[in-house]
Amino acid sequence: MATTLEQDRPQLAAGRTWASKGLVTIGTATVILFVLSALLDRASVSGTSLSGMLPIAAVLAIAGLGQMLVVQQGGIDLSVPGAISLALVVITHVPDGDSSKLGVAVLIALVLAVAAGALNGLLIGTMGLNPIIATLGANAVLYGVNLQISGGRPRITTRLMGDIGGGSTLGVPNSVFFAIATLGLVTLVVKRTVAGRRFEAIGANQRAARAAGLRVRTHRTATYVWAQLLYCLAGILVAGITSQPTAFAGDTFLLPSIAVVVLGGTSLLGGRGFPLPTVIAAVFLQQLVQLVTVLGFSAAISPLVQAAALAVGVSLYTIDWRSILARRPRPPAAAGAPAAGTG
């Protein structure tokens, strides 16, 4: 118990200065990456390449924003693959090629997302289960429902969904507009509303928030519902972008969804969230994958790149290097560590 308190304090103290750090770091890295891409192979920044990269980056950004909300509460959501796959299966299966049934399909997908979120929220927020275990179980449940509906086989996307999710307006893929709208909504709610400010305060320090009379349990439960709604949107977009998506298409988004949150500067220990840097990180990560593909590297590179990005992100923002380094020479550490904790 004492250790969690000690962990929380330095996070809070350092949080304000780290906000700009995340944006500056990932922003600069993204600019450098695009310059580097243009230098190494112009094809990797051509219109065609971007039109392939941006829709997937947009989906990743939306899923990443959902994951960010959970991470802000010190949790982690491993049900991303199940949630995305279920949404796209519902969107392709229920209408079965008939665009007029798309509205009903979206509604069913949303209801299922709320139910999945409520399940996660109940297990973690109310019953206090470990988020890794609870969301891993929820992921299995979601895949169970998925297979029940689809038999492992999604149908072809309806024409209307293909036009909405896979089409483009003024040369910009529609999914990008969805990502921007989601970013706006999440930023507005988390940063500019009373509920959002309370939500961040709870993530930063649950004990203090509880002492201040905030409804910790309600907020933590609601987090998982909001997150599921965002994964649901991501899944619907995947269905639109890909005309015949597989029933397991969500699997590829788990690791990157965590990587973009971490690269965006949100600490895995919870606390403040950084929506804009998270979205930029999604573009960064997807462009990095696109670049290695254009350069003709083997398929094995892509997961390695994602894992490396996660490692870099964690080492930049979550690990408290100062206290680790201060702890190294033994005798001064005894005096140094508590000083950092109370500072």
Added chain:
Amino acid sequence: MRSRTTVAAACASLVASMALAACGSSGGQSNGASGPVTHVKGAPSWCGTKKITLGLLDGYGGNSWRLVTTASGKDEASKCPSVTKFRYADGQGDTQKAISDIKGMVSSGVDAMVVFPDAGKAVLPALTDSFKAGVVTVPYRVFPGGKAGTNYDKWIGDDFANDAVNWSTWIKQNVPNGGNILFLGGPAGNSQSTTEYTTLRKNLPDSYKFIGQTPFQPTNWDPTKTQQLLTADIAKYPKIDVIVSDFGPTLVSSLPLFAKSGRSIPALATSDGNSLSCFWQDQQATDPFKMMTVTTGNDNVRLAVDYAVAKATGGKIPTADSFKGPVFEDSVSQQPHGVQCRKDLPGDVYLSAEMPGDQQAKLGK
């Protein structure tokens, strides 16, 4: 002390000799019904009289091709009344699950199993265990390594080289002066795409250049991944003359990328699927392209089922040991068929399969 050591040594030698005896008995294994060939009246010749339970296992069952294939396997088994029980398991792309599925089938007491070994050599030990436990074990389509008679009863492959020969013949006729070929295959390292590439390379002169990664661009037969790879390819290569893909329907969401980049769709040598054929038809007015397909090989499973059932029930064992998929559609010569689109059926129906399109459409509902 001494007596305890002696007892332990005796036990150890007893266990060792039992293990050796067990190993010895597995040599020269002969699974299935022995004795003369039997036949159930009114059933196909491969259907013997011994009653059996048949297992069908997929390494990855998550697409419509597998659904049709599974249903085809079940349909084939239903032709033989001696198959009293049919079981199915899907590894869902997880090698560990695929292995435990095989072991589970053995312990549940199936007499014969037909396995799609997606993970290749990784599932060979499980197949070998099943074979040694006396279950008629027939892997099909993907080669799992090992040897027939030692690790399994028989491997019923698809003659992928035959597909590649058909593609290269068509390419030479329709893009006669050479050109740039982009080959989109399945998961990295899979034997099907590798064999196809080797055969294509052997049959096409040097005037045909393979662009992108060789032996193939690994799409995992996943439309999303195909789309990502193809955008990179279109951006990188200003001239693509032919696209070869061993799972045509995954291309449908990616081909419009050419129009978005102000380019025409190149000639396409691939495998069939209703969505692809209907896409081809829709493009005729605006951006027509040449296309040839070979059958996707859903019926490969039928030959594997015939073999496994024949061996387990004591029926007549089929002589063919691999499935040769013929050319299905050719938009240029119209032989043996022109492009076949059935707009009234779902896109994920394979009109080349023995199972009629209307029946495929009802699957999974």
